[in-house]
Amino acid sequence: MKRDYYEVLGIEKSATQDDIKKAYRKAAIQFHPDKNPGDKDAEEKFKEAAEAYDVLSNAEKKARYDQFGHAANAQSASGGGGYGGGYGGFEGFGGGFTMDDIFDRFGDIFGGHFGGGGGSRARRQRVNRGSDLRVKVRLTLAEVVNGATKKLKINKMNACDACGGSGAFDKDSYTTCSTCHGAGYVTQVVNTMFGQAQTQSVCPTCEGVGKIITKKCEKCSGSGVTKGEEVVEVRIPAGVAQGMQLSVAGKGNAAYHGGVNGDLLVLIEEEPHKELxxxxxxxxxxxxxxxxxxxxxxxxxxxxxxxxxxxxxxxxxxxxxxxxxxxxxxxxxxxxxxxxxxxxxxxxxxxxxxxxxxxxxxxxxxxxxxxxxxxxxxxxxxxxxxxxxx
Missing domain, CATH: 2.60.260.20 (Urease metallochaperone UreE, N-terminal domain)
Structure with a gap:
């Protein structure tokens, strides 16, 4: 059973945004992988705290969570059109994303205490992620009670079939990034209350890819994506409510220059029943x-x-x-x-x-x-x- 987000961070529902940030920073430092090398339990608690902060630090997500609990954002466990392992979920970090995503998004909260993830992140190139798509689905009362399967035609950006989403003309149309020398990130030394520490950030030249395209794909002009459409089958569980949002992992827009797709976010609307x-x-x-x-x-x-x-x-x-x-x-x-x-x-x-x-x-x-x-x-x-x- 997924733990309550307020319990994870050790705060009350009345906590301010400043309280939420302080509580997350405390938990993140306590369970940070640099401080707990090889400790899988600490790593899971580190991810759990980041998941809680992702929801509670966002006013819209927090309001949905306060109303519906973990059912507010149903996550797909399989990455396909079905809904597998329960409800709730770390929006944006489900479906195979790594610890690196947490460091990229919330690394500044840790301050200079750590080097941005140490062994967890070293020599890893950034994984591009496509943007999410949002659609509304209108349900009858019978569909709400019994659950429903909907086929939705989605206009979206797909990975270019000519270059496989890379944006390059062929496999030889690359050169190593001269700024990061292929690492995908740059390192700098900063002064902290504990002394000097190394921090890492995404390379501004190659945007974390580690290489530069020398000859672009002619079909997508180097973007790696083309406009298209897809029919997505969405299984909606029984008992959803007006305003609830479900997430189908991997069915959003394809990422520029390769990477992983965003998610399809399905907003539930209920049709009024004529008698009930x-x-x-x-x-x-x-x-x-x-x-x-x-x-x-x-x-x-x-x-x-x-x-x-x-x-x-x-x-x-x-x-x-x-x-x-x-x-x-x-x-x-x-x-x-x-x-x-x-x-x-x-x-x-x-x-x-x-x-x-x-x-x-x-x-x-x-x-x-x-x-x-x-x-x-x-x-x-x-x-x-x-x-x-x-």
Missing amino acids: EREGNDLIYNLKLNIADAVMGASVEVPTVDGRAKIKIDPGTQAGRVLRLRGKGVPDVNGYGTGDILVVADVFIPTHVSPAEKDALKKLQTSENFKPKPTKERNLFERMKSYFIS
């Missing part, structure tokens, strides 16, 4: 009853996600009474059970009656059974308030 209203994992139906059925009881049909169901209305049913169809609501996206359908009784009072109906009602006005009486049951407002608060 969603409230969390529960579904609410407003049942209109005539006075006779409310007084004498009746058998009525109510809508469900997949059809209709018959329920019994007891004699003397009061307006606002809530009847529960257990397990007929929306499944929790994390697998924690299924919500209910809540049928709220609403007694219809006619505004126009015939003379004969008016005479019948006048007779009922003097009947003891039709005079309001004190009851131990909570009133309508209290019943509805307790439901929504709970």
Whole structure:
């Protein structure tokens, strides 16, 4: 089970951005690979802290996480169109990215304490990454409840088929970068509170590739990418909600001059149902009853996600009474059970009656059974308030 991001950094939900940064810096220094050489447990905690910081330091990601938890950003474990190992995920560092990505993105937070990753990063060239793509998918309530598979036609940048995405005319159309001498990074010595330390940064000349193209591919003009489209099959798990974002690893834009693809980010939108209203994992139906059925009881049909169901209305049913169809609501996206359908009784009072109906009602006005009486049951407002608060 993935740990709570606030727990990982040892902070409260009310922590400020400055608190979050300080907490991450403390954890990153504690578990940094230079300080814990060969310690796999420390390396995993280092990655875990970076994942937590990536989400909590971004206002939009943090808001989604606070609302949906790890389900906010479903990550593909396989790198394909399916959703494998659960939900949540380090946006931008899933699907095969290395420790180097963490140093490139957050290395400045460590200050001068370490040399940018030491043995973990030495002599590794930077891996280019394509940009992410975002699409919206509109789902019916049935698709939300049962899950769905959608085929999406995506306009995107693909790796050039002439040069294989390298951008070079052929394998001999390169020369070693004269700035970094093929390393992909440059090293400099900085003064820190602990003395001098080496830091590494991406080579500004070759952008981390380590080589320069001498003759460009004629089809892509040296970029390594061409415009195209792809049909992506996306499996959407049951229980997703409005505003939730899923990520399909590797289905975004191809990277310039080779590398790995970005991700396809799928934003969920829900179509309103004509009879059922969603409230969390529960579904609410407003049942209109005539006075006779409310007084004498009746058998009525109510809508469900997949059809209709018959329920019994007891004699003397009061307006606002809530009847529960257990397990007929929306499944929790994390697998924690299924919500209910809540049928709220609403007694219809006619505004126009015939003379004969008016005479019948006048007779009922003097009947003891039709005079309001004190009851131990909570009133309508209290019943509805307790439901929504709970």
